[in-house]
Amino acid sequence: MAEPQPVPINAMFQDDFVTQLALVLDTDTMDEVATKVAHHVVGRRQPDRGLPMVVKYQGKVVPAATTVAEAGIAPLHNVYVEWGTA
Numbered sequence: 001m002a003e004p005q006p007v008p009i010n011a012m013f014q015d016d017f018v019t020q021l022a023l024v025l026d027t028d029t030m031d032e033v034a035t036k037v038a039h040h041v042v043g044r045r046q047p048d049r050g051l052p053m054v055v056k057y058q059g060k061v062v063p064a065a066t067t068v069a070e071a072g073i074a075p076l077h078n079v080y081v082e083w084g085t086a
Helices: 030-038
Strands: 006-013 019-025 053-057 060-062 078-083
Touching: 006 030, 019 030, 030 053, 030 078
Parallel strands: 006 078
Antiparallel strands: 006 019, 053 060, 053 078
């Protein structure tokens, strides 16, 4: 089995004013991607709402257990992370 590969992505968190370059792994799930993106936003520029987060790619919510590779997210592609529902 191949080693996980880093994938730099452009990420935007809901209601934030900063686009960030985030480094994820091709084996990361969307839950892990959301956590990595939120690390630089939640508790700093945005309050923690205590809700789950979802990742949107190409305008669609990607299921939480889908990996970066399975979603087809490639280097420098854009993703959007937003608060989901409880």
